[in-house]
Amino acid sequence: MSFRASRSLILAAPVLAMGFFGASEIRAAIQTDTFDVTATIIASCSITANDLSFGNYDPLSATALDQTSTISVTCSNGADYDIQLSGGISADVNARTMDDDATGTNLLNYSLFRDSGRTDNWGVSNGIDTYQGTGTGSAQTITVYGRIPAGQTTPPIGAYTDTITATIEY
Numbered sequence: 001m002s003f004r005a006s007r008s009l010i011l012a013a014p015v016l017a018m019g020f021f022g023a024s025e026i027r028a029a030i031q032t033d034t035f036d037v038t039a040t041i042i043a044s045c046s047i048t049a050n051d052l053s054f055g056n057y058d059p060l061s062a063t064a065l066d067q068t069s070t071i072s073v074t075c076s077n078g079a080d081y082d083i084q085l086s087g088g089i090s091a092d093v094n095a096r097t098m099d100d101d102a103t104g105t106n107l108l109n110y111s112l113f114r115d116s117g118r119t120d121n122w123g124v125s126n127g128i129d130t131y132q133g134t135g136t137g138s139a140q141t142i143t144v145y146g147r148i149p150a151g152q153t154t155p156p157i158g159a160y161t162d163t164i165t166a167t168i169e170y
Contacts, residue, residue: 043079049166075135081170083131084124088162093123098160113145
């Protein structure tokens, strides 16, 4: 009798093990379906402009005073953009001026350019006098080239300032 009891246990063991280890029901068929996962990358840009400091200007010097600054732009990869620089207090991108006291009476002329040769004026007309670029998804540094022409002897001594608005259109 003990042989029969042992034999029954041996035959029942796999069935019991299936119950303990999560054996699932037997299925008759399998069906599948698919679904799409989508996203649209939009054009996006950010801009940061750094101050341009000319330092000390000598109105008796025969040499123009040149300095540079930078603008940092980060745009979506493939996004085309234009960077515009306003005319400041003069409102004229071709005749920018700094003022010593915001009254508009003591003015110091200067210009902003897109090229190191200082021949391409930087303004606000897209495709004409703006900086054009294409985003890479990473920060891009663009140089602003400034010049105060030599020989401006009429402005009195003092600190002169202007505020330029850098705008990016994309």
